[in-house]
Amino acid sequence: MLSLDALRAHALTLGFDLCGVAQVQQVARLDYLREWVAKGYAGDLHYVMRSADARIEPERVLPGARSAIVTGTIYHTEAPLSRDREAPGIANIARYAWGEDYHQVLGRRQHLLIGWLKEHADGAFDAVGYVDTGPVQEKALAAAAGLGWIGKHTCLINQELGSWLFLSVILTTLDLPAGSSVPDRCGTCTRCLDVCPTNAIVEPYVVDATRCLSYITIESHEGIAPAQRDWVGSQVYGCDLCQDVCPWNTGVTVTEDPVWVARPLWNQATLAGLWRATDEQLQVAIRHSPMYRTKVWRIRRNLALAIAASGDPAAHAALFEQRDPVIDPSLAHAVVIEHVAWARTRIEQLRR
Numbered sequence: 422m423l424s425l426d427a428l429r430a431h432a433l434t435l436g437f438d439l440c441g442v443a444q445v446q447q448v449a450r451l452d453y454l455r456e457w458v459a460k461g462y463a464g465d466l467h468y469v470m471r472s473a474d475a476r477i478e479p480e481r482v483l484p485g486a487r488s489a490i491v492t493g494t495i496y497h498t499e500a501p502l503s504r505d506r507e508a509p510g511i512a513n514i515a516r517y518a519w520g521e522d523y524h525q526v527l528g529r530r531q532h533l534l535i536g537w538l539k540e541h542a543d544g545a546f547d548a549v550g551y552v553d554t555g556p557v558q559e560k561a562l563a564a565a566a567g568l569g570w571i572g573k574h575t576c577l578i579n580q581e582l583g584s585w586l587f588l589s590v591i592l593t594t595l596d597l598p599a600g601s602s603v604p605d606r607c608g609t610c611t612r613c614l615d616v617c618p619t620n621a622i623v624e625p626y627v628v629d630a631t632r633c634l635s636y637i638t639i640e641s642h643e644g645i646a647p648a649q650r651d652w653v654g655s656q657v658y659g660c661d662l663c664q665d666v667c668p669w670n671t672g673v674t675v676t677e678d679p680v681w682v683a684r685p686l687w688n689q690a691t692l693a694g695l696w697r698a699t700d701e702q703l704q705v706a707i708r709h710s711p712m713y714r715t716k717v718w719r720i721r722r723n724l725a726l727a728i729a730a731s732g733d734p735a736a737h738a739a740l741f742e743q744r745d746p747v748i749d750p751s752l753a754h755a756v757v758i759e760h761v762a763w764a765r766t767r768i769e770q771l772r773r
Contacts, residue, residue: 425600437527440492444489488594489593513727565599612667684710718757721751
């Protein structure tokens with residue numbers, strides 16, 4: 422039988438930082454997913470409900486599935502926290518989106534790992550890999566494989582590496598030696614619950630996606646509800662607050678993998694600087710990145726709200742500058758026009 426040590430060692434040579442195996446039967450077939458959706462916490466994430474049965478029973482995804490190879494990849498870079506949130510005019514972008522598109526990078530690495538398995542496994546087998554896109558419970562499988570525990574903010578926490586981890590899963594019909602789960606070490610800590618500005622962590626281990634700034638800034642496909650616009654704060658794309666304050670992320674390993682390094686436009690980004698960026702500059706910055714599906718106009722939408730919430734005169738001035746929508750078509754998008762008008766009105770109200 423292929424050893425877990427050999428599998429883990431090769432996974433690390435491919436650029437993964439953690440590797441473990443869970444038996445698919447180890448993952449509890451609980452109804453929490455359906456309950457979570459029933460309470461409205463999934464918002465418009467309809468795909469979660471459509472794939473609920475498959476997520477609960479991996480055999481529906483891959484007939485004969487016996488093992489799940491779970492990998493973790495550090496994306497923690499040199500920058501302190503995500504940004505200095507006390508500094509006026511800073512544009513906060515979730516750390517995972519700073520570099521290359523992890524779906525593509527890790528998908529290629531999974532393909533290589535499956536190829537290695539074919540060379541070293543005894544007999545034929547089936548395998549399918551997913552990087553945050555398939556109907557699998559990545560965090561539950563990672564916990565079952567012993568890569569860490571699911572924290573109160575619902576991210577996986579590894580005792581040595583923290584929670585700045587991309588998780589990816591390969592389901593296979595191979596019967597591989599499995600790891601064992603580790604205890605929950607969150608204890609009485611409530612820092613993630615306390616720091617959340619929208620109270621999205623409604624109770625330990627439960628997040629209401631509709632209140633989460635990651636959901637609001639990324640998954641709101643049209644306008645952001647007026648009641649939620651002041652929530653955005655300085656968050657231009659996603660939010661890392663609950664991970665920033667987690668004690669398990671103090672002094673953790675910094676990745677040396679260049680694919681996760683922040684692209685120039687995001688490095689020390691300011692609200693004024695990003696607003697003045699052209700559509701072409703923004704398009705270049707999001708190409709082959711997790712932000713690509715968000716589109717330039719949604720970034721503009723979020724920027725307008727973040728500028729309104731900031732106390733930064735430079736950002737306010739930038740928002741009131743005249744721009745040519747022929748050069749920057751995103752400025753002519755109906756949603757952007759409405760959000761800019763709202764933001765300008767809010768700024769004028771604050772000036773009085």
